[in-house]
Amino acid sequence: MSNHVNHLLAQWLPLKDKHNWVLGFIFKTEGSCYRKAGAMMLFSDAGHQLGILSGGCLESDIVKKAQRVMTDGVSRTAVYDDEDEEDIAFKLGVGCGGVVHLALVPVNKDNNYLSLDKISQTLSKGHVCEWNVAVDGSEGACKVLEDNTGSPRKAVLDTLGGKRSLSVLMMPPIHILVVGGGYDATFMTKLASSQGYLVSLWDPRPAQARVEHFPEVNYLIDDPTTEGVRLHLNEHNIQAAVLMSHHREIDAKALQLLSMQSLTYTAMLGPLHRKQEIMDLAGLSDTNFTQYFASPAGFDIGGELPEHIALSVIAQCHAVFHTKPTHLKR
Template sequence: MSNQTLHLLSQWAPLKDKHQWVLGLIYKTEGSCYRKAGALMLFSDDGHQLGILSGGCLESDIHRKARRVMQDKKVRHTIYDDNDEEDIAFKLGVGCGGVVHLALLPVEAENCYLSLEKAYQTLLNGQHCRWKLNLEDISNSQVSSPSEVQQLNKLAKLDDHVNYAPPYIDIPFTCPPHLLVVGGGFDATFVVKMAHLQGWTVSVWDPRPAQARVEHFSLANYIVSSSEVSAVSEHMSVHNVDAAVLMSHHRNIDAEALKALSAHHLQYIAMLGPKHRKEEILSLAQVEESAFSGVFVSPAGFDIGGELPESIALSVIAQCHSVLAGKESSGKR
């Protein structure tokens, strides 16, 4: 299961009243740390550990402290200082060299589950939101209002900045990226697997009956079962697709899809094939490269020297991730 916020909350929500829960929240860091401010993890009295707050070094100690919170329902703050020889982080040999400020908060009906249930429903509806909490008065938690959510979703990219002004922390909760894969061949299965491992939502479309078969794409969230490219465009409008990879290995299919994609705002569009093929497909689609508001790249993926489908999938997903995270804007190889 992915560590995306939506996935963590989807595991917690059905069990929220069946166990005692404590939220571990990193609200401040200093120096080099494995996770940054805004990282969440949920612990239960039945041994659940949903999420991750370190590289696996601190979770056992955090869970031990979380059990005390379950017993007395009191908020606890703890600091892990990897520079302090007397600190547990130093003794465990974490080695990052930073300082982590952590809050452990009871999550129960009496404090409205810290508004995590509301945040979950917002994410489940495909909408970004911001979660705001008073660390000194945890009954005072908020999730973006419907009007604020609407405004956030109008933005091309949600501001991912965590705001911490003691005692208040304001954290963005974003939906997992949604990737459309055009092409249902063998190599596409690896792209879907890689995206699934990231916790992304994945849709697959291929108009050919022999391709994009359900038994080959069990990890995909959606398979658009239509031979008409208009169905893809409609699907994208309904499900807020963020990125697309064209890998049908068929000129007309890629051209039709590319033309449809040009009508939507996508942060990343990539197409397999050599550079000369890109010009050919653009010509067939009767679309100018300038028509794409996001990054359009062909050949797809970073040049990592791979030739096998697994390596190509790795390079494409890595490049897509980089663009979606705002780390790669040119799309040039």
């Protein structure tokens, strides 16, 4: 199960009027902390706990405080200081050494659900938005941004007229296309899905990409033509792709198509000599890719099993989207 905000809100949305809900969100941290400002968790009077605010060490105390907010409807803040011997964080043996500032606020019609419903709808459409929420829980706003290619950034805490508010950039889940529906692709799609990615799968061969082998895939493209794939790419705002069909012509045709797309991350499995063969067959060169293109795909983590390869590729993809170093290529 993914802890991506899109996944959490998708669970909460159909239940938002059926229970009393409290939103817990970190608005400030000092030093080393498991989660940073902008992290959120939702609690209900029916026992729902959606998301995490720590490594699991603070949640028991946070739940108690959230229940008080449900009872009286009064927003609260809490501070967990891992270096203060009198603080609950120290007594729980958290060990991170930092300070977490947390807000616990009601979520209901009276404060327009703090715009969490709008955030859910926006992210589900593949759009980026900026969430501004008052630390006291009095209001929240969702501003849809036109640029869907932005990079994640730290949340910003501001004070205006004595009122504190947090600005959080909300990014939709990465949507990745996997080309190739063989056995090894099951590991790639499972790992991508567990990270909160949306996953599309395409393989024009009838014997491959069978739906019963890929239950976690969001979209199974049944059109065997690259034109069908192109239409799917444009409709679903796909940002990443991995070629792993182990078939030269399929990879070459897919690579031709992907070279004309503005994907943030493109990767192709296979050694360097195979890369050159596929590039020649497709009539392409590295200059045809304006953004990150990895072949061989993934980081060199010393693994050779399908699950190792999937780990190395998804890790590299994640690094690219979060503008982290990617020099550990094979």
